[in-house]
Amino acid sequence: MADCCTPRKKLCWCVLLFFLVAGITGGAIGIYKWHYSGLNRWHGAGSTADFQKIIQERCDTYTQTIRPGSRSRNCQAIRQAFMSAFISKDPCKATKEDYNSLINLAPPTVPCGQQVFWSKTKELAHEYAKRRRLMTLEDTLLGYLADGLRWCGEPGSSDLNIWSCPDWRKDCRTNYLSVFWEVLSERFAESACNTVRVVLNGSLENAFDSMSTFGRVEAPNLRPQVELEAWLVHDTGKPPSDSCSGSSIRKLKSILDGRNVKFRCMDNLSRDQFLQRS
Ligand SMILES: *[C@@H]1O[C@H](CO)[C@@H](O)[C@H](O)[C@H]1NC(C)=O
Ligand SMILES: *[C@@H]1O[C@H](CO)[C@@H](O)[C@H](O)[C@H]1NC(C)=O
Numbered sequence: 001m002a003d004c005c006t007p008r009k010k011l012c013w014c015v016l017l018f019f020l021v022a023g024i025t026g027g028a029i030g031i032y033k034w035h036y037s038g039l040n041r042w043h044g045a046g047s048t049a050d051f052q053k054i055i056q057e058r059c060d061t062y063t064q065t066i067r068p069g070s071r072s073r074n075c076q077a078i079r080q081a082f083m084s085a086f087i088s089k090d091p092c093k094a095t096k097e098d099y100n101s102l103i104n105l106a107p108p109t110v111p112c113g114q115q116v117f118w119s120k121t122k123e124l125a126h127e128y129a130k131r132r133r134l135m136t137l138e139d140t141l142l143g144y145l146a147d148g149l150r151w152c153g154e155p156g157s158s159d160l161n162i163w164s165c166p167d168w169r170k171d172c173r174t175n176y177l178s179v180f181w182e183v184l185s186e187r188f189a190e191s192a193c194n195t196v197r198v199v200l201n202g203s204l205e206n207a208f209d210s211m212s213t214f215g216r217v218e219a220p221n222l223r224p225q226v227e228l229e230a231w232l233v234h235d236t237g238k239p240p241s242d243s244c245s246g247s248s249i250r251k252l253k254s255i256l257d258g259r260n261v262k263f264r265c266m267d268n269l270s271r272d273q274f275l276q277r278s
Contacts, residue, residue, distance in 0.1 A: 039154060042091070044167035044175075047160035048149045055079050058145050066144070073141060078105050082145070085176070091152035091165060092172035094179035096186075108140035108187050113194035119214040124233060124271060125199040131275065134197070137188050146184075152176050182217055189218040195227040199274075202232035202240040202267060206248035210255075219252060224260035232267035233274045243267045 039046075048054065059075035081102040086094065116134045118125030129136045137143040152165035152175065166175040198214060200207040208230075209215050222228060230249065234240040242248060244265035256263045269277075 039163040042164035043170035109191040117198040189221040202234035207242040227262035
């Protein structure tokens with residue numbers, strides 16, 4: 001007993017106690033900060049669970065099964081470039097340059113005349129592209145990898161934030177998800193040549209929406225001399241709500257005229273009629 005109270009032992013206990021208290025306090029502060037000011041602070045849903053694994057698996061599937069003819073891509077390098085584009089970075093300070101090395105590994109370019117753009121007709125456009133062996137953005141490697149996923153990082157951390165990610169409206173436009181689709185769409189549109197198509201939703205009052213990705217990013221980045229065919233397709237069994245002579249399509253035409261892009265427009269087609277023609 002007396003042994004415990006030698007000055008040397010006393011000092012030991014004090015030091016031990018100090019570290020214990022410091023550890024608990026530090027841990028509690030850490031958890032508090034993490035919970036209230038940290039990973040939960042954004043308004044959008046967090047990163048997709050198993051993001052890296054999904055990217056790797058989709059990349060293997062795409063390069064081995066979906067487009068085995070496509071130039072052999074290094075899926076590990078693609079996954080790493082994807083991660084380093086946003087990991088450890090402020091999730092509201094995304095720039096197009098952040099994605100340069102990723103996009104250079106797998107540019108979303110497709111053979112001339114095979115592009116299909118879409119706006120508010122995702123499922124239909126994909127069905128159409130599949131039947132006609134054409135390509136939407138989601139049929140390019142990077143579009144396929146990222147379709148439906150969410151991701152963001154956190155400064156000072158090498159992990160994805162699975163708790164929350166910035167919302168486009170409530171937090172910031174320059175988030176990594178929005179900027180990714182913007183730069184990928186831009187490159188996709190820039191590479192279009194000959195005649196390309198856009199599938200628009202004729203069941204909406206404004207089949208062309210100038211705030212959509214197609215309206216903001218793709219149409220304004222088509223190159224001169226490209227010809228764009230717009231297809232206004234409405235839900236089967238309902239009358240169309242917009243037509244080629246409507247004001248929304250006139251707006252699209254004026255954007256294209258400004259870029260010297262040729263334009264043709266087809267309307268009054270139901271989903272079934274459109275797919276049957278294909
Ligand atoms: C048009 O948009 C509506 C509402 O978003 C959707 O329910 C419908 O499936 C779309 N139609 C086509 C042909 O994609
Ligand atoms: C749309 O097509 C239907 C037949 O599919 C036709 O009866 C109708 O007159 C057409 N409407 C317009 C405005 O062209």
